[in-house]
Amino acid sequence: MITFFKSLSKNMKITLSILGILTVLFVIFALQILLMGLGYTDMDNNFAFGAWIIGDLVLVALGGGAFSTGFVLYIFRVEKLRPLINSTVLIGFMCYLFTFVFLLFDLGQPLRAWFGFAYPNWGKGVYPVSMLTEVFFCLSIYFIILLVELIPTVLEHKVLIQNRYIKTTAHIMHDFMWIMAAAGTFLSFFHQGSLGGGMWGVLFGKAVWYRPHFFFLAVVAAIAGGMSFMTMVPYVAGKILKKELVPMESFRTLTRMSGFMFIAYAVFRGYDLYSMAAYYVPMSGRSFLDLYGGYYGIWMVVVEIILLTGPLVLLNMGRFRNQEKLMITGASMGIGAIIMSKFSVLLHGFSAPNFPWKGFTSYFPTYQEWFITFGVLALMILIYMTFIKWFPLFPHTEEGGGHH
């Protein structure tokens, strides 16, 4: 281990050290939160959710790119995406894994987490009554699917693949992966919608959130933003590793589809804002602009719209998309717009007062919350680096032979 560390470049050493420290801090503060309770967070009875649920929303929304990419590759047979698929699946897997981790931290009683499966709030029909029950089940099943999708990548490790059983298994799994992709897509539609939107949209008591279409808006957002995210991650990884992990052509295909979905998203979001202002908020006896005051309020929506113009222009017009920098800018702005919308849902939603004599509230995570959030990111990067190092995450780069 030490010899391995010594063999690394200076930059890599620094990076690994920082990530390592963050991971250690993550463990320390995780223990504090789990053993001594959520009192150490800045969440309160007003601001019931905080940094971690934002993390959840962002991770799930972006991780959702895994299903859309997988769907396009396996169902529509867009083979250009093939080089990306392993990385995509891994990122999706990690996003969901750490969504679980965040959710666990957010539970006041993490040891009772299994109650979600043991006593689900299903009601009478097939569809669950509680959006969170839906999230519990859907997320778990989808997580298993991602796990299955990830197995071939692990099995294709240069040592393991020499075993012929493993080789056959990996091969067969690859062939049948479209079933997983299809099932994953089906499931994803539900929990993308539920955690990202429906969960908030159904809260009919809260004028700041209630709109029946929020579920579907979140699905569209996940597809649009997710595909951009799936472009960004290998792109950035390639830049760092200074080699072409994925052909530019694959990126273009993905961002083109992402750009198209962003048009749909923009239209939908426009309707969303209009319907809130004109219809749903007044119905609860409030006015839209009064509700969008305080610390977070309307500026977040403005920023979101500005960011949204990026993918709309840069990813949909061929001459911009074909320029690498503009393409990446467009994709980043798209991701930014989605993240901003999630922030807005959370921060603004909780900040808005429930009574006219109370003011807008604010939330600033405590260091425990920051370190747990950053620790999760550090862990994700570490896992991703591990896979790049030891597993065939970008198989086409290895066709020429030799693992670095």
Add this chain to the structure above:
Amino acid sequence: MKKINRKDFLKIGGGAVAGGVGGYVLSGAPFWGAQWLVEWTQDQYVPPKGLIRYIDSVNKNCPNGCEVSVRLSGNRAVRIESRKEICPLCRNTLQLLYHPERITSPLKRDGKKGSGSFKKISWDQAYGEISGEIDKLTGNGKAKKIAAINRTESLSAELMEKFIHAAGSRNIYYESSRRADETAVLGGYMEYDFDKADFVLSFGARIAEHWDSRIDLGKKIGQWKENKTRFIQADSMCTRTASMADTWLPVKPDGETALALGIAAYLIKAKKKSVSDRNFSKWNKLIQQEFSLSETSMLTGIPQETIKKTADEFYRAKNPIAVCGRGGIATTASSLEITAVYLLNLISGTKAVSLVRNPSFPHAPEKPGLENFIETGEAELIFLNESNPLYRMAGADRLSQKLENATVISLSPIMNESARYADYILPTLHFLETGKEKVTNTENDTRDSAEIITSMATFVKKTAGLFKSPAASYRLGTKTQNAGKKFTLKLPESEKSVIGIKDRSGDAKFNLKMIPFEVPLVGDGDGMAFPYVLKSIGPEIFYRKKFYVHINRDTAKREKLDQDDCITLESAHGKLKDLYVNITDIVAPGVVAVPLGFGHTLYTKYGTGKGANIREIMNKEKDPVTGSSSWWATPVKIG
């Protein structure tokens, strides 16, 4: 037999482990294990169950004599219920009964005065030593150097009066007592029959905020609405009382006295009223001259028309009541204000106000007023009967000197600022633990305050035969008698005070007026020891350890203050630090409204160190007649 090689071993082993884990998981055991883990890690307390029953009891030491019905589970009292209205302290009395910081046995000072170091002693030793001190004083002809400070007019206060009187002293004082102050001015105190009234004019008496420690007044306001009894409140802050009143007269800070005098002057002149008093004509001339309608309007900020209308309405009413005593549980009024308000009642010919005395509480110390005692009194032995004057009185520094030089005996269930200076602390029993109405037991070696006083009397030579029947048989004396017409207008002092009002209204250096206000349940500071009281304090008062004071929007702008700014408030008597600004228009311009009851320096860990004690910088100039300070509108500035 086939030899098992390493690979097979791993296979079998792996299979066994997988099977075991699978079986374990499928059996459900991990889930129950998790449940057990939940319970084990949380170590959650489960209160023992017991037979539920109710026992009725009366708190004889409460000025209201609250009748409670206690719900017991087994031998534990778990809830205070009541059929009648009771006071907040009695409602919350279980938190005192089971307070972990109750003093559990008699204590004797063990170290320097005020050092807070005590040792446990027995009751007999305590009685013996204290009675020895008293005997020594009475034997040396220094009986007058015995004094007692009572909290309110309760049973133990009554017995204390008897005991001190029998010992040969008249030095019995009350922490802020409307009755004592009014007795000093009028020869008796005003007894209001609020049921009879058809018009109530209150001069800063915060009737909805437990004014005069009464518990029935909240309900009365509701009844007034139904009976169409007009209720007019003068106050410089929009309290709940002001909002519940039919009309709120938003007087300038400290304008209540001028308003009362102005109305009196107007009525005397317009209705040609007169009072048979030798000083009346001189007095009348003075107020006619100083408190014409226009002058009063200027002093109070109330339009002339409104003053006139209010005065006429008051006069027209059949049984109007003018209420005196600004504040809630603790009240204050200058002799001038008491005189003016009483005159109003007198000239209206109302039958709803009478001047009475309670023979159980004669309120006749040699020099009236606790501030008077603090300043000039001489005492070598002081009883603190459930009182905490060091916290509650303005001028605590002088009092602490007094307590340092005297033998101090504190009767108190928990440690507080004044008990810290005591030589002997006699822990009192909770009313649920004593008497015929005894409900429950705690294992403390404590005694009922009535019993402490009666037993102590038997030890003292001079008072040995004073209390013949057992302590439990005594009842709070509530019978009052007419005080007669002993009232005389005390002119010279009043003249000075009349001019004084005008002087005080314009102090250049201290450009703001500090007005105290009451916080629900906190009361006069008694509530702060109890966690359930802390749970009810709103964010506009005490939020995340920040103590807020109310300042008007315009005033804040003028003083260049923003919401949540940290300020220091300075008066001629000192500084209050670490106050946070809450900008609100419920207070008048030029007013800093500060909550009462905070800033304990020693009152259990729940009450200590929270906020600031407004009394530290309040007016402490004593009124020449009442001997108490009129601490209402202290001139302050923001430092």
Add this chain to the structure above:
Amino acid sequence: MTVKDVKMNRRWGMAIDLDKCTGCGQCSLACNQENNMPIFEDDSDIPKRVSFMELMKVTNDRDAKFPDVKTAFIPKMCQMCEGNDPKNPNPPCVSVCPVVATDVGDDGVVSQIWSRCIGCRYCQTACPYEARVFNWWKPVYEGTFKKSLNPEVSVASRGTIVKCTFCSHIWKRERDRAVAEGKLNINDVTYKTACQSACPNNAIIFGDLNDPESEVAKLSKSKRALRLANAIDLESPEKQKEMRKVKHFSNPKVYYLTSQKWLKDMLNFRKN
């Protein structure tokens, strides 16, 4: 006949007369005592405070200037919402619970089982009245304070949501007593909540909204009555019907009575 054979006919509700409320805080005290609220040395971190009843001081000083200001106190507990259809109640908080830790009883009381709650706080997010509180810290009862704990209400664990239950444990106690006396009709059982019995001004009236003769039912129909932040109440019946088709409204079973216009306006987010 056994207890189980009788259908519950009661629909508990509350009417709080804000014109009578002096803000003395005794309701809050009684509630804390009755429901074993945790005891903390410093309870001034109000957003994390655990108590079922919040005594809110309300003023109109945002819109009005001195001396046109008013103050009032609003004791606020769980509003026991029922959604659009009282026969098939749907409070905002119940449907969202992932583990069925909260439910509406046949008497209309929104219940909460501490020991089932996993602490996800989704119901708290859903509640428009901030009536649900979370045990951010472990509820502690120092030393002898433990002796005053009410055995009828279980002490909650850290990390669970707790809320006002209209003191339904008192109902259970009264029912058990009635059954012991041979009265098997549960509809004969009435009770008083802790806050109601503590109010010295009779400002809190609790009772059965289904019984047209009950005081609370009469008060709920009073001209002075309105519900907290429930915009639908302000519309015409036709408009209400239309609005109900679009979405559920919280429709609480707690009514606030006031003759003060400013307060009426404030209770429903209208400017005055």
